[in-house]
Amino acid sequence: MSETIFSKIIRREIPAEILYQDDLVTAFRDIQPQAPVHILIVPNRQIPTADDIVPEDEAALGRMLRVAADLAREAGISQDGYRLMINCREHGGQEVFHLHLHLLGGCSLGPMLAR
Numbered sequence: 001m002s003e004t005i006f007s008k009i010i011r012r013e014i015p016a017e018i019l020y021q022d023d024l025v026t027a028f029r030d031i032q033p034q035a036p037v038h039i040l041i042v043p044n045r046q047i048p049t050a051d052d053i054v055p056e057d058e059a060a061l062g063r064m065l066r067v068a069a070d071l072a073r074e075a076g077i078s079q080d081g082y083r084l085m086i087n088c089r090e091h092g093g094q095e096v097f098h099l100h101l102h103l104l105g106g107c108s109l110g111p112m113l114a115r
């Protein structure tokens with residue numbers, strides 16, 4: 001699968017508000033926030049979808065969750081709570097085919113699914 005805009009953000013070839021980066025993951029603000037806090041946490045290696053995860057990705061996936069919790073705490077939304085979400089393919093509403101964890105919070109997010 002060809003790379004997406006997220007690979008260019010990870011390599012800092014195009015601008016994004018990067019909040020965290022290490023050898024495995026990068027976190028940056030979503031360009032079209034759906035909540036007062038909307039951060040994307042991505043593996044540096046392009047994993048297209050959740051369906052493409054292999055055992056070697058476990059370290060990056062664990063790091064993504066830990067970084068999400070740290071960023072939520074830094075954003076001051078940990079006490080009230082937040083939502084972590086990964087969309088997969090068409091029915092999941094995935095638009096960018098580089099796996100990403102949405103960290104959403106800063107207000108009550110309502111029911112999990114739009115009906």
Ligand code: 5GP
Nearest residue numbers: 005016028029030031032087093094095096
């Ligand atoms: P998906 O629907 O694939 O789960 O979510 C993709 C997310 O990436 C959307 O929330 C969208 O706003 C965000 N996004 C798409 N292109 C860019 C970009 O160039 N920069 C940033 N920061 N976010 C982007």
